[in-house]
Amino acid sequence: MITVKNAESYLKDKIGEDTDVVGKVWETFKAFCKEQVKGEEGKEILFQCGVYDFTGEELFYFDFVRQFTVYEEVEYSHMEQLHCEFVFNPINELRNLEVSEFYFEEDGDINDYFKDIEKLQQFQIPLKLKPLKLEIYQEEI
Structure with a gap:
């Protein structure tokens, strides 16, 4: 069974x-988002992209995110x-592309979100x- 702790390695294996074919990674990510993760109360997905200078150099980030709310017993923990973050050179056709679109399970069908x-x-x-490049990493927020 997938857990929050092994989700990163599970997705990397999948x-x-x-890793340089964005469409194939997207299809794998979508399938992963439909899988149950132990302890998950509801699915939380994010697609975001834009030009940022996180490293001191402007780059275009194209990021698929699955978010987990972690509880210890019944109390919220973190x-x-x-x-799944693709990084591109910030060419002109990418410069003005910016979006942040969340999905929460109570919003409806996940397939409609993906479409x-x-x-x-x-x-x-x-x-x-x-x-x-593609970077796959998990972080506590």
């Missing part, structure tokens, strides 16, 4: 070595986010480009 994301130009344009 994605494998094919949140963790598992990122809505796939229609966005912020999703479509980077899908056709080759990323510099």
